[in-house]
Amino acid sequence: xxxxxxxxxxxxxxxxxxxxxxxxxxxxxxxxxxxxxxxxxxxxxxxxxxxxxxxxxxxxxxxxxxxxxxxxxxxxxxxxxxxxxxxxxxxxxxxxxxxxxxxxxxxxxxxxxxxxxxxxxxxxxxxxxxxxxxxxxxxxxxxxxxxxxxxxxxxxxxxxxxxxxxxxxxxxxxxxxxxxxxxxxxxxxxxxxxxxxxxxxxxxxxxxxxxxxxxxxxxxxxxxxxxxxxxxxxxxxxxxxxxxxxxxxxxxxxxxxxxxxxxxxxxxxxxxxxxxxxxxxxxxxxxxx
Numbered sequence: 001x002x003x004x005x006x007x008x009x010x011x012x013x014x015x016x017x018x019x020x021x022x023x024x025x026x027x028x029x030x031x032x033x034x035x036x037x038x039x040x041x042x043x044x045x046x047x048x049x050x051x052x053x054x055x056x057x058x059x060x061x062x063x064x065x066x067x068x069x070x071x072x073x074x075x076x077x078x079x080x081x082x083x084x085x086x087x088x089x090x091x092x093x094x095x096x097x098x099x100x101x102x103x104x105x106x107x108x109x110x111x112x113x114x115x116x117x118x119x120x121x122x123x124x125x126x127x128x129x130x131x132x133x134x135x136x137x138x139x140x141x142x143x144x145x146x147x148x149x150x151x152x153x154x155x156x157x158x159x160x161x162x163x164x165x166x167x168x169x170x171x172x173x174x175x176x177x178x179x180x181x182x183x184x185x186x187x188x189x190x191x192x193x194x195x196x197x198x199x200x201x202x203x204x205x206x207x208x209x210x211x212x213x214x215x216x217x218x219x220x221x222x223x224x225x226x227x228x229x230x231x232x233x234x235x236x237x238x239x240x241x242x243x244x245x246x247x248x249x250x251x252x253x254x255x256x257x258x259x260x261x262x263x264x265x266x267x268x269x270x271x272x273x274x275x276x277x278x279x280x281x282x283x284x285x286x287x288x289x
Contacts (some may be wrong), residue, residue, distance in 0.1 A: 019213040030129035033172045034116065037061050038078050045116070050135055052185040053178055054171045055080065063090055081185070092140045092158065094121040120146035122157050127171075134168045135159075142171070 031059045036043055038060040047059040052130055055078060073261075082088060116128035125131045125144045132145035141158045148168070155162055166184070170177050251257065251265050262268050 011097075026267060034127065034129045039065060039075055040073075041075060046093075048091050048093065050091055050169065051082055051088050052137075052169060052188075053181050054169050054173050055137075056171070057088065059088075059090065081182075089135065089137055089140045091135055091142055093118040093127075093142055094158075095119075096126060118142070120144035120147050122151060129172065132173075133171045135171060136163050137167045137169060138163045 010272075032041075037058040038055040039057050041221060042058060042061070044056055045058060047060060048057045051057065051059050057079070061193070062079070063085065064084065065073075065076070066085065069076075093192055096115075096117055099115060099117050116126040118127045119125060120127070120131075120133070121141075123144060123146055125146065127133050127142070127144075133142055134145060134148065135142045136156060139156055139159050139161045141156050147157065151157065154164065169181060173181070251269060252262050252267050254262075263270055265271070
């Protein structure tokens with residue numbers, strides 16, 4: 001059965017051994033990480049954004065993901081930490097003058113696989129994955145690690161905006177660097193949440209204080225106005241008069257008052273009219289003669 005013609009089979013042809021582990025092509029992996037969107041797996045095109053973990057995305061792909069997170073699309077796990085458009089930063093990239101675009105070669109000429117679309121604006125290194133690059137969360141400018149080490153400054157080399165060391169985010173870093181960036185992202189969000197809560201509590205306290213002051217305002221203003229009026233004009237203080245205190249007495253019965261003073265009142269005898277002075281008709285004014 002078989003092996004006719006004097007063929008001698010070898011051992012590996014008869015005995016099946018363990019399958020060899022397929023090795024990932026490093027050049028292909030670098031091209032996928034630095035030339036393609038991590039979410040849509042499409043080629044990077046402007047506008048290009050990056051998250052707090054240092055991954056590249058096409059801005060339109062991020063917007064589509066945020067508008068419809070329920071859609072079944074591949075690689076959604078790489079964008080679960082993106083809650084809104086504020087969680088990504090648009091990158092200010094420097095074009096590579098030697099970049100001619102993607103060309104479909106047939107193998108008849110040399111093709112530079114590591115030629116990149118963008119370069120470092122300080123030292124001119126191509127952003128192809130062979131060198132570490134970082135971007136600033138303040139302005140979005142991208143620089144190589146060599147440029148940041150050689151030219152140490154706290155001002156952006158490209159736009160001039162100030163920055164701190166904590167504003168640097170490594171692009172496509174190692175697993176350890178990604179874990180550090182993740183911890184820093186969580187701490188930043190926790191601080192922002194705590195600051196927002198404290199701000200809300202302060203606003204609520206101010207509103208409650210203003211309501212209390214408005215409620216107590218009218219009574220205090222009325223009491224203050226009465227006190228100020230009495231203090232400014234002491235002559236207006238109420239004094240008990242002799243006519244109001246005790247039983248009511250007629251002015252004409254007061255012995256200590258003069259006749260001239262008594263004649264000022266209508267109860268005096270001079271103010272009374274005789275029968276001849278009383279009119280025979282009724283008028284609106286009883287003193288009409």
